[in-house]
Amino acid sequence: MSNDVNTLTRDDYLSDAVWQAEREKIFHGGWVLAGAGQRLAPGNRSVVNIAGESVLLTRDLKGFLHAFANVCRHRGSMLCEGHQESTQGSLMCPYHAWTYSLDGKLIATPHLDDTDVDKSTLPLWQYHLREWEGLIFVSLAADPMPFDQWLQRHAGEMTALARFGIADLKAVAHTVCDIAANWKIVVENYQECLHCTRVHPELVDLVPLYRSGWVTDHSRDDGGADLSRGNTMSDQPMDLPPLPGVTGADQNSYFGATYFPNGFVDVTGPSVVISTLYPDGPNRTVMTMDFLFHPDAIATPGFDPQPIIDFNVLVGNQDNVVCEAVQRGVTSKSFDHGVLTPKDEGVIWFTQHYLGTMAES
Ligand code: FES
Ligand SMILES: [Fe+2]
Numbered sequence: 001m002s003n004d005v006n007t008l009t010r011d012d013y014l015s016d017a018v019w020q021a022e023r024e025k026i027f028h029g030g031w032v033l034a035g036a037g038q039r040l041a042p043g044n045r046s047v048v049n050i051a052g053e054s055v056l057l058t059r060d061l062k063g064f065l066h067a068f069a070n071v072c073r074h075r076g077s078m079l080c081e082g083h084q085e086s087t088q089g090s091l092m093c094p095y096h097a098w099t100y101s102l103d104g105k106l107i108a109t110p111h112l113d114d115t116d117v118d119k120s121t122l123p124l125w126q127y128h129l130r131e132w133e134g135l136i137f138v139s140l141a142a143d144p145m146p147f148d149q150w151l152q153r154h155a156g157e158m159t160a161l162a163r164f165g166i167a168d169l170k171a172v173a174h175t176v177c178d179i180a181a182n183w184k185i186v187v188e189n190y191q192e193c194l195h196c197t198r199v200h201p202e203l204v205d206l207v208p209l210y211r212s213g214w215v216t217d218h219s220r221d222d223g224g225a226d227l228s229r230g231n232t233m234s235d236q237p238m239d240l241p242p243l244p245g246v247t248g249a250d251q252n253s254y255f256g257a258t259y260f261p262n263g264f265v266d267v268t269g270p271s272v273v274i275s276t277l278y279p280d281g282p283n284r285t286v287m288t289m290d291f292l293f294h295p296d297a298i299a300t301p302g303f304d305p306q307p308i309i310d311f312n313v314l315v316g317n318q319d320n321v322v323c324e325a326v327q328r329g330v331t332s333k334s335f336d337h338g339v340l341t342p343k344d345e346g347v348i349w350f351t352q353h354y355l356g357t358m359a360e361s
Pocket of ligand 1: 074077
């Protein structure tokens with residue numbers, strides 16, 4: 001057969017013009033994953049970088065999540081940094097101490113009274129936010145496509161995960177890694193397993209399907225892949241109860257779904273891992289992982305998620321090495337594009353979906 005399906009081009013991976021167009025059409029025009037909502041208890045606040053825009057996430061004391069531009073309405077100082085756990089219902093600008101409630105109202109302006117500043121006209125600039133199955137989705141567009149429509153159109157496979165009850169889980173760990181590669185190279189790598197035998201010896205030992213080069217088991221119609229042992233994504237036996245939504249044959253299976261443009265969700269027995277990509281220019285992607293467990297598992301005597309965290313970080317680091325090698329490779333003057341084979345079916349889907357989205361007006 002001929003190699004008639006191509007990868008994206010050199011320019012698609014490297015060019016600043018393509019990156020600017022992606023920001024406009026996808027990362028600032030659509031709905032992006034912004035991590036696990038379970039990480040934000042009431043009072044907490046967290047800053048995320050959505051394709052170069054600093055976005056402040058808060059959960060107010062009533063339990064509602066909000067997304068704002070991370071900038072003060074007074075003279076434009078950045079408001080917060082990183083992830084902050086707090087039980088307070090307000091946040092204060094570090095410059096002149098203007099203070100905002102966690103739902104964005106300006107509530108205090110020290111040294112200034114109501115004749116100096118009309119607080120009611122200066123709330124934080126707010127973005128659209130939707131909490132779906134415990135995950136945070138944000139849109140920076142003024143008038144975005146309704147979230148449910150976006151999800152159906154761009155990430156329909158995610159809806160199959162609703163049966164696992166992810167919203168009921170608790171976040172127990174958060175990891176961050178910095179990858180010197182274009183976000184699309186990271187997504188493409190997740191979409192195929194032709195690299196798995198070579199790159200992930202520990203993973204193919206646990207998920208024998210991956211030795212075949214397929215990432216999807218076409219003999220099953222539920223999207224699952226069998227585990228060779230136990231019910232956890234770890235290299236040692238663990239005795240943890242599976243999620244309440246993981247029953248029957250699901251208990252010894254792995255399920256994965258991709259959110260377009262920037263997330264992966266992995267469900268295995270007792271745990272869910274949410275991977276979120278935060279592209280920062282054409283050559284850099286920060287990836288976070290949130291590790292979620294059910295309260296019943298967390299209450300198990302001796303509960304220790306570390307083997308699952310370690311295994312996922314090991315596999316993730318193995319992927320990062322090859323993604324960075326691709327990023328360096330595609331800078332070659334000779335590289336115009338690569339080729340895709342039948343077992344790259346997930347990469348083919350992503351490539352075509354990406355190009356279709358970018359071509360929309
Ligand atoms: S810039 Fe924030 S209070 Fe002045
Ligand atoms: Fe991999």
